[in-house]
Amino acid sequence: MSAGERRRALALLAAAVFIVAPAVTSAYLTLGTTVNGRSVTTRWTPPIKYFVTNRSVDGVTANQLQTVVAQSFGTWAAVPTANTSATFTGFTNAEPVRDDGATVIGFQAHPELDRTLGVTTFTLDRTTGALVEADIFLNSLFDWSTAANGETNRFDVQSIVTHELGHLLGLGHSLLGETEIRPTGGRRVLGKSSVMFPIAYAVGTTQDRFLHDDDKAALSVTYPTPQFLQNTGSVSGRVTLDGAGIFGAHVVAFNTKTQELVGGFSLNANGEFAIDGLTPGIYVLRVEPLDDADVSSFFDGDARVELGFKATFHSKLVTVPYGGFGESVEIKVTRK
Amino acid sequence: MKLVIAALVVAITAAASPSAAQTPPSQPRVLVDVGGTLLGGGAVGSADATYTTSTGASFTLFSTAQSWSSGEGIIGHLEIRVAPRVALEISGDWTRPEIRSKITSDFEGAADTTATQRVSQFRANGGVVVSFAPRGRWTPFARGAVGWLRHLSSDNTLYQDGVTADLGGGVRYAWREKAGHVTPYGVRADFWLNARSGGLDLAKQSRIVTPGFSVAFILKL
Numbered sequence: 418m419s420a421g422e423r424r425r426a427l428a429l430l431a432a433a434v435f436i437v438a439p440a441v442t443s444a445y446l447t448l449g450t451t452v453n454g455r456s457v458t459t460r461w462t463p464p465i466k467y468f469v470t471n472r473s474v475d476g477v478t479a480n481q482l483q484t485v486v487a488q489s490f491g492t493w494a495a496v497p498t499a500n501t502s503a504t505f506t507g508f509t510n511a512e513p514v515r516d517d518g519a520t521v522i523g524f525q526a527h528p529e530l531d532r533t534l535g536v537t538t539f540t541l542d543r544t545t546g547a548l549v550e551a552d553i554f555l556n557s558l559f560d561w562s563t564a565a566n567g568e569t570n571r572f573d574v575q576s577i578v579t580h581e582l583g584h585l586l587g588l589g590h591s592l593l594g595e596t597e598i599r600p601t602g603g604r605r606v607l608g609k610s611s612v613m614f615p616i617a618y619a620v621g622t623t624q625d626r627f628l629h630d631d632d633k634a635a636l637s638v639t640y641p642t643p644q645f646l647q648n649t650g651s652v653s654g655r656v657t658l659d660g661a662g663i664f665g666a667h668v669v670a671f672n673t674k675t676q677e678l679v680g681g682f683s684l685n686a687n688g689e690f691a692i693d694g695l696t697p698g699i700y701v702l703r704v705e706p707l708d709d710a711d712v713s714s715f716f717d718g719d720a721r722v723e724l725g726f727k728a729t730f731h732s733k734l735v736t737v738p739y740g741g742f743g744e745s746v747e748i749k750v751t752r753k
Numbered sequence: 754m755k756l757v758i759a760a761l762v763v764a765i766t767a768a769a770s771p772s773a774a775q776t777p778p779s780q781p782r783v784l785v786d787v788g789g790t791l792l793g794g795g796a797v798g799s800a801d802a803t804y805t806t807s808t809g810a811s812f813t814l815f816s817t818a819q820s821w822s823s824g825e826g827i828i829g830h831l832e833i834r835v836a837p838r839v840a841l842e843i844s845g846d847w848t849r850p851e852i853r854s855k856i857t858s859d860f861e862g863a864a865d866t867t868a869t870q871r872v873s874q875f876r877a878n879g880g881v882v883v884s885f886a887p888r889g890r891w892t893p894f895a896r897g898a899v900g901w902l903r904h905l906s907s908d909n910t911l912y913q914d915g916v917t918a919d920l921g922g923g924v925r926y927a928w929r930e931k932a933g934h935v936t937p938y939g940v941r942a943d944f945w946l947n948a949r950s951g952g953l954d955l956a957k958q959s960r961i962v963t964p965g966f967s968v969a970f971i972l973k974l
Binding site: 593594595606607608609610618619622624629650669671673674676678697698699701702703705727728729730731732733734735736737738739741742743744 | 870
């Protein structure tokens with residue numbers, strides 16, 4: 418593979434999720450690209466070998482950053498139903514956003530991104546879609562901390578790195594969260610149930626260090642262990658409005674016993690969705706429009722996401738069997 | 754439900770028959786009965802779908818409360834007498850209760866909904882029946898049994914097993930015998946309390962105690 422065959426395919430995180438898949442195999446948003454009309458998922462062959470920049474910022478040394486990055490990789494690698502691992506290769510003076518074939522994580526100043534804490538970029542092989550490298554930068558425009566319990570007025574490095582590593586592993590954003598508009602602009606998180614929700618908690622919080630069921634399911638679907646495929650199941654169906662399928666409806670599956678909460682999207686014009694990696698059992702299904710974050714955080718600009726419908730519960734309890742799909746359901750929503 | 758009602762009507766009719774109170778019943782060694790049953794339902798727990806706030810507290814997206822409806826179906830018993838008033842019993846029943854989740858208090862105002870699914874419940878029990886002194890053609894008895902249950906989802910893609918126990922009693926009413934054939938022998942009515950645990954788990958605590966009722970036609974083999 419020559420350097421000329423490479424190109425930077427994804428400039429911003431979650432900018433190119435699959436929306437062109439001819440068949441809905443999973444409603445989790447995963448990163449990928451299209452090669453010769455074929456969808457290729459962004460996926461590593463473990464272990465991921467990475468560097469950390471040999472540069473300190475106010476409040477965080479390079480060693481502290483490396484320790485936190487290792488802890489965050491460890492958080493993802495600890496998911497028992499997924500096969501992922503990573504190896505720290507060493508410190509580097511290279512910049513984290515540079516097409517050099519090395520995966521680099523570090524701080525970088527981006528004053529033009531005054532609402533962006535971190536970014537993950539990928540370099541893909543244009544001819545095969547294979548992953549060549551991925552870089553993560555944390556925006557040193559903000560104040561950062563690696564304190565065990567967080568630090569007032571500073572963002573928690575481990576929380577944001579854990580989110581960005583989710584992207585690095587190939588995961589897109591999750592919509593399992595509720596927000597409200599700030600008077601000063603932007604959104605404030607009221608609550609969320611996924612590290613991969615696109616909006617961070619406020620400064621001083623360390624809650625995003627911990628994965629939720631939704632994160633674990635998405636990771637496990639991407640890097641499944643054999644046991645995971647046997648011991649979990651899926652729910653599938655359509656979301657319809659006035660009899661027609663709708664794209665981009667957020668479907669949430671809730672297990673009333675385990676209180677597992679996992680979300681996905683309808684990912685084609687027929688409104689079809691499939692949520693994998695669920696504990697077998699009985700589930701409540703809820704559908705809502707994508708109204709707690711920017712649509713562009715989830716889908717590219719060409720996507721026609723339907724937003725004009727009411728949050729709705731499906732009238733049937735649905736079954737998730739072991740290792741397969743239960744009965745396909747149709748969830749009918751009504752206009753706002 | 755029709756089975757239960759039909760059996761009940763027959764039972765009442767038979768009990769009201771003046772000719773039925775003439776001859777004391779014999780005590781057959783093996784009895785088989787088949788009839789209708791109604792097994793009660795009840796609440797099994799509640800659960801909130803929650804997010805986590807920046808402080809680690811819970812933020813409720815919506816609330817749910819889970820329950821089982823009563824379910825009607827068919828039941829059968831096989832009794833083998835091992836002592837004058839003691840019999841060992843094997844029984845099985847199949848009912849069709851509904852599982853329900855009442856969903857309320859959605860943060861985004863989704864309408865309250867009761868989501869349901871009708872499932873199949875199979876039970877197989879082993880137990881002991883102790884009969885008391887007959888009064889005419891009526892024989893009261895007490896019964897205890899334990900066993901296994903299986904729930905099967907409506908789309909037949911998921912089954913989960915559990916345990917079940919009955920404690921109750923009832924009465925048999927013996928009809929006249931017609932020798933030489935497998936003949937209707939009488940009717941049997943049972944009331945019991947059932948405790949069951951496991952099966953399709955709708956909540957962290959899946960144990961439920963409900964009343965049960967059945968009426969069955971007795972065949973003497």
